[in-house]
Amino acid sequence: MRISIGVTIDAPRDVVWDAVEPIERHTEWMADAVSITFTSPQHRGVGTRFDCLTQVGPFRTVDKMIITSWEPQRRMGIEHEGVFRGTGQFTLGRRPNGRTRFVWTERLRFPWWLGGPVGALAATPILRRIWRKNLTRLKRLVESGA
Numbered sequence: 459m460r461i462s463i464g465v466t467i468d469a470p471r472d473v474v475w476d477a478v479e480p481i482e483r484h485t486e487w488m489a490d491a492v493s494i495t496f497t498s499p500q501h502r503g504v505g506t507r508f509d510c511l512t513q514v515g516p517f518r519t520v521d522k523m524i525i526t527s528w529e530p531q532r533r534m535g536i537e538h539e540g541v542f543r544g545t546g547q548f549t550l551g552r553r554p555n556g557r558t559r560f561v562w563t564e565r566l567r568f569p570w571w572l573g574g575p576v577g578a579l580a581a582t583p584i585l586r587r588i589w590r591k592n593l594t595r596l597k598r599l600v601e602s603g604a
């Protein structure tokens with residue numbers, strides 16, 4: 459399954475990065491992220507490991523992740539190592555008038571016991587809707603100066 463969604467935020471890249479760089483604050487704008495617990499001593503940069511308790515409807519799982527790329531104000535990449543395997547990435551691009559294009563891309567493989575590719579196909583529209591709302595929340599958070 460591959461999902462890529464984006465939003466244009468009325469703020470420069472450094473301001474948007476300041477909102478997404480602290481991984482522990484992702485729960486403020488990701489409705490499906492219940493809590494984040496670091497499992498490595500570092501909390502920033504490549505090699506950072508964390509568990510994200512994720513909930514979609516009645517389904518809860520701990521998503522084990524590791525930061526695989528970290529380019530301040532440009533890109534943050536992760537690898538999913540838990541029940542759902544794959545990669546994710548946030549990219550920040552410059553737009554005219556000091557705005558930022560924020561794009562979230564995920565490539566996930568569902569385990570066989572959740573239907574494998576068929577389960578992923580069924581979940582795609584649900585996850586796309588949740589993540590689109592998450593980006594709306596991020597946009598609001600950044601543009602409000604919170």
